[in-house]
Amino acid sequence: MGYRIFISADMEGTAGIVSSLQVTKGQNDYERGRLLMTREVNAAVEGALQAGASEVVVCDGHANMQNILPEELHPEAKLVRGCIRNSLQMEGIDDSFDAVMITGAHAGAGTQWGVLDHTWVGSMVYNLRIDGQTLNEACLNAVVAGYYGVPVVMVSGDKVTIEQTQALLPHVEGAVVKEGYSRHSALSLHPDKACALIREKARLGVQNLGKMEPVQVNNPLTMEIDFFKTDMADAAELVPGVKRLSARTISFTSDPETLFRVQELILFRLRYE
Numbered sequence: 001m002g003y004r005i006f007i008s009a010d011m012e013g014t015a016g017i018v019s020s021l022q023v024t025k026g027q028n029d030y031e032r033g034r035l036l037m038t039r040e041v042n043a044a045v046e047g048a049l050q051a052g053a054s055e056v057v058v059c060d061g062h063a064n065m066q067n068i069l070p071e072e073l074h075p076e077a078k079l080v081r082g083c084i085r086n087s088l089q090m091e092g093i094d095d096s097f098d099a100v101m102i103t104g105a106h107a108g109a110g111t112q113w114g115v116l117d118h119t120w121v122g123s124m125v126y127n128l129r130i131d132g133q134t135l136n137e138a139c140l141n142a143v144v145a146g147y148y149g150v151p152v153v154m155v156s157g158d159k160v161t162i163e164q165t166q167a168l169l170p171h172v173e174g175a176v177v178k179e180g181y182s183r184h185s186a187l188s189l190h191p192d193k194a195c196a197l198i199r200e201k202a203r204l205g206v207q208n209l210g211k212m213e214p215v216q217v218n219n220p221l222t223m224e225i226d227f228f229k230t231d232m233a234d235a236a237e238l239v240p241g242v243k244r245l246s247a248r249t250i251s252f253t254s255d256p257e258t259l260f261r262v263q264e265l266i267l268f269r270l271r272y273e
């Protein structure tokens with residue numbers, strides 16, 4: 001029996017992508033963007049298989065979670081698609097997996113040179129902290145994986161995103177596929193070269209699994225969110241257990257599993273923008 005690998009796939013950190021037109025359903029370049037995304041996911045799947053994976057589960061984690069083209073996905077991978085779900089970009093993870101990979105990652109809200117930087121919902125979240133630490137989505141996913149004792153072994157995205165992620169996960173293999181000049185411009189590898197790099201880093205990540213440590217996750221865990229507007233905090237405060245810290249800031253403390261669900265509830269189901 002080989003390794004079980006979980007791949008969480010976002011879109012903004014894909015090579016060649018710099019604009020919301022490429023990542024938003026219905027926009028002109030979206031269909032091409034989702035093909036670029038799918039190919040990078042396939043490269044990670046191939047690297048995992050080369051390193052001895054026997055099962056790969058891919059979780060589509062962008063917007064409505066229905067971006068990866070199922071018919072273009074590597075046939076050896078299973079796909080988690082659609083919502084409602086319990087755990088944003090990590091639906092389906094559990095302690096039976098050996099390693100997590102994150103593709104298409106972007107920087108957290110407020111990161112200079114981060115292409116399309118944001119945290120979960122760009123129009124709502126100014127900052128999000130776990131136990132006082134501001135984390136980007138890749139790191140937040142690493143916290144979920146860490147709760148189940150699973151290390152993140154590879155992340156792909158733009159340069160500052162990889163640097164931000166390696167600050168929390170020093171041993172993670174990073175595939176830098178582009179370098180931001182600004183929020184909407186970057187110097188990017190050709191998609192074929194980006195895929196070759198991701199394939200190689202994915203393979204190395206699994207091979208170096210012994211060096212990778214799961215994130216240590218406290219229990220209970222505290223999440224704080226600074227919203228852009230007071231009405232977003234008004235809505236979040238309706239959730240039992242949520243505390244209002246100030247006009248735009250809420251906090252929630254619980255066991256990690258409940259916290260992951262409440263995060264989904266506040267940001268995606270009580271969405272108030």
Ligand SMILES: [Zn+2]
Nearest residue numbers: 010011012062
């Ligand atoms: Zn996204």
